[in-house]
Amino acid sequence: MSDETVYNGLAAALAPYTGDPISRGRAVAAVTTALREAILDGALRPDDWLREDDIASILSVSRTPVRTAISQLVEEGLARKTTNQGATVARLSMEDIIALYVVRENLEGLAARLATARHDVRLIEELERIGDEMEQAAAAGAITELANLNLRWHRRLREASGNVYLDRFLAQVEYAVRRMPTSTFARPGRTKEILAEHDAVLSAIRARDAAAAENHAQIHMRNARSARLADLLDARSPSEEHLGTWDHGKDVGRRSVGY
Amino acid sequence: MSDETVYNGLAAALAPYTGDPISRGRAVAAVTTALREAILDGALRPDDWLREDDIASILSVSRTPVRTAISQLVEEGLARKTTNQGATVARLSMEDIIALYVVRENLEGLAARLATARHDVRLIEELERIGDEMEQAAAAGAITELANLNLRWHRRLREASGNVYLDRFLAQVEYAVRRMPTSTFARPGRTKEILAEHDAVLSAIRARDAAAAENHAQIHMRNARSARLADLLDARSPSEEHLGTWDHGKDVGRRSVGY
DNA sequence: AGGATCCATCTTGCATCCAATACTCTTTGT
DNA sequence: ACAAAGAGTATTGGATGCAAGATGGATCCT
Known part of the structure; x- marks a missing residue:
C-alpha cells in the first residue's frame, strides 16, 4: 500500500466538506465542522484514525487548528485520544x-x-x-x-x-x-x-x-x-455488512445499562 | 497600575493550583484544571480576562496548552471568546x-x-x-x-x-x-x-x-x-457586595426562562 | 526456535514565531 | 469643540520547529 492510499480514504471522507475557502479566525470551526459531519455521516467510521498531519494537508491548514478541532470532538464524545498515539473516531456500543x-x-x-x-x-x-x-x-x-x-x-x-x-x-x-x-x-x-x-x-x-x-x-x-x-x-443477524461500524459489544445485555 | 499588578490578581487566583510540576502530556489537563477550579471557586470572577500569555507565564508553560485549555472551558460553558480579543470568564445570569x-x-x-x-x-x-x-x-x-x-x-x-x-x-x-x-x-x-x-x-x-x-x-x-x-x-437587596460577581440581569423576570 | 531487547520511525505534545485583527489614543480637519 | 481618520499597541490565530513517548520490527541472546 503506497503512501497515497493511506489517506485516500480520509481525503474522500472529507471531500464533501473541503469546499469552503478557510479564512482566518474560522479555521478551527471549519475543521471541526468538516470532521464532525464526516463522522456523523458515517464517512469516517469508528476506530478510524484521525491523523493531524493528514487532515491538515487535506484541508490545507496547519496542524494547530486540526489539533484544536480534534480536542473539541473528544469533548463532544465523538473521538477518543490515546497519548502520543493519536485520536480515533469513538465507538458507539x-x-x-x-x-x-x-x-x-x-x-x-x-x-x-x-x-x-x-x-x-x-x-x-x-x-x-x-x-x-x-x-x-x-x-x-x-x-x-x-x-x-x-x-x-x-x-x-x-x-x-x-x-x-x-x-x-x-x-x-x-x-x-x-x-x-x-x-x-x-x-x-x-x-x-x-x-x-x-x-x-x-x-x-x-x-x-x-x-x-x-x-x-x-x-x-x-x-x-x-x-x-x-x-x-x-x-x-442476517448480514454482517455493518460489522466494524458497530461495536457489537460482547457485553451487551450482561450488565445493567441504566434504563 | 504597573505591569505587575495587572496579573497579580490572576497569579493569586491561580496560586493554589500551580503546585503540581507540569509533566509532558499533562500540560493541557493541568492548565484546564487550574483554570476551571479557579473559576468554580470564584477566584476568577465573571468577566475577568483570561490572557493566554499571562496564564502561560504564571503556570510556566507556553501559550499552546493554555489556548487548548481555554477552548475547552469555552466548550464547557465556563468561558466566552471574542475573536482576536480574548476570553473572559462567562457570566451566570x-x-x-x-x-x-x-x-x-x-x-x-x-x-x-x-x-x-x-x-x-x-x-x-x-x-x-x-x-x-x-x-x-x-x-x-x-x-x-x-x-x-x-x-x-x-x-x-x-x-x-x-x-x-x-x-x-x-x-x-x-x-x-x-x-x-x-x-x-x-x-x-x-x-x-x-x-x-x-x-x-x-x-x-x-x-x-x-x-x-x-x-x-x-x-x-x-x-x-x-x-x-x-x-x-x-x-x-441589602448589600451589593456581590455585585459584579453576578450578572444581575436587568431582564430577570421579563421573559420566560423555561420553568 | 523463542523471547527479550534495542533501534528506527511515526505521531503527538509543547514551544516559538509571524501575521492579522481589534482596540485605543492621538491627531487632524471642519 | 467634536467627529472622523490614522497610527500604534495589545492580543489572538495559525504555522512551523523540535523533542519526547509509543509502536513495530529487526537483531541478538539463550
Whole structure:
C-alpha cells in the first residue's frame, strides 16, 4: 500500500466538506465542522484514525487548528485520544445507544413541556410546516430528506424550550444519534408512526397541555428507541455488512445499562 | 497600575493550583484544571480576562496548552471568546440559574431512579457514609466541608446511574452550580433540610422504590432551587457586595426562562 | 526456535514565531 | 469643540520547529 492510499480514504471522507475557502479566525470551526459531519455521516467510521498531519494537508491548514478541532470532538464524545498515539473516531456500543435513548426520553419530554408552557405561536406554525414537508417527503419516499426534516423538527422544539442547558444537552444527544448508520425512516411503517407521534406532541402544544406534550414526547422517544434497537438487531443477524461500524459489544445485555 | 499588578490578581487566583510540576502530556489537563477550579471557586470572577500569555507565564508553560485549555472551558460553558480579543470568564445570569435547576431537577431524578433500579449495595453504603460525615460537619458548622461532601454525594449518585450520558450532563450541571458565589449550607436551617432530603432519597433506594427515589430527588432539587434563589435575592437587596460577581440581569423576570 | 531487547520511525505534545485583527489614543480637519 | 481618520499597541490565530513517548520490527541472546 503506497503512501497515497493511506489517506485516500480520509481525503474522500472529507471531500464533501473541503469546499469552503478557510479564512482566518474560522479555521478551527471549519475543521471541526468538516470532521464532525464526516463522522456523523458515517464517512469516517469508528476506530478510524484521525491523523493531524493528514487532515491538515487535506484541508490545507496547519496542524494547530486540526489539533484544536480534534480536542473539541473528544469533548463532544465523538473521538477518543490515546497519548502520543493519536485520536480515533469513538465507538458507539449498544449500551451507549440504550443509555442515550433513556436520557433522551427525559430531555425531549422536558423540552416539550417547557415549550408548551411558553405559548410560542411561531413554534406551532413552524412545526406544522416541517410536518407538512415531512408528509411530502414521505409520499416521495425520500428517506434522507425525511431524516433531515426530522432533525429540524426536534431542533426547533428544543430551541423553543428557552432553556440553554437543555438545548445544549439535546444537541449533544443529537450528535450521538446521528452517528447511527441507518435511518429508522427506512423501516417499513415507521415513517407513518413518527409523523403521527409528532402530531400528537404538536396537538398537545396547541392545546396548551404541557403534561400531555411531555408524555407524548416521551412516548415518541420510547418508540424511537424500540425502532432503533430493532433496526440494529436486524442489521446484525442476517448480514454482517455493518460489522466494524458497530461495536457489537460482547457485553451487551450482561450488565445493567441504566434504563 | 504597573505591569505587575495587572496579573497579580490572576497569579493569586491561580496560586493554589500551580503546585503540581507540569509533566509532558499533562500540560493541557493541568492548565484546564487550574483554570476551571479557579473559576468554580470564584477566584476568577465573571468577566475577568483570561490572557493566554499571562496564564502561560504564571503556570510556566507556553501559550499552546493554555489556548487548548481555554477552548475547552469555552466548550464547557465556563468561558466566552471574542475573536482576536480574548476570553473572559462567562457570566451566570439569574435566568441561567433558573434554567439550570429546571434541567437539574429532571436529571437528578432520573439518576436516582436508574441508580435504584441497579440495586448497588455499595452505593447505599457509601451514601450512608457520606451522610454520616455530613452530619458531623453540620455539627461542627463546617460549611465548606459540607459543600464538598454534598458534591461527593451527588457525584456518587450520578455515577451509580450507570448511564454515561447522564453522568456527563450532570457533571456539566455541577460545573455551573459550583460557580454560585455562596453555599446554601450557610442559610439557617437549610443544612438540616438537605440532610433530611438526602435521607429520603436514600431510604427510597434502600426500599428499591425507584419511583419514590426519583420523586424525592426532584423534591430535593426544587428545594435547592428555592434556597438558591432566596439566597441570591438576599445577597442582592441589602448589600451589593456581590455585585459584579453576578450578572444581575436587568431582564430577570421579563421573559420566560423555561420553568 | 523463542523471547527479550534495542533501534528506527511515526505521531503527538509543547514551544516559538509571524501575521492579522481589534482596540485605543492621538491627531487632524471642519 | 467634536467627529472622523490614522497610527500604534495589545492580543489572538495559525504555522512551523523540535523533542519526547509509543509502536513495530529487526537483531541478538539463550
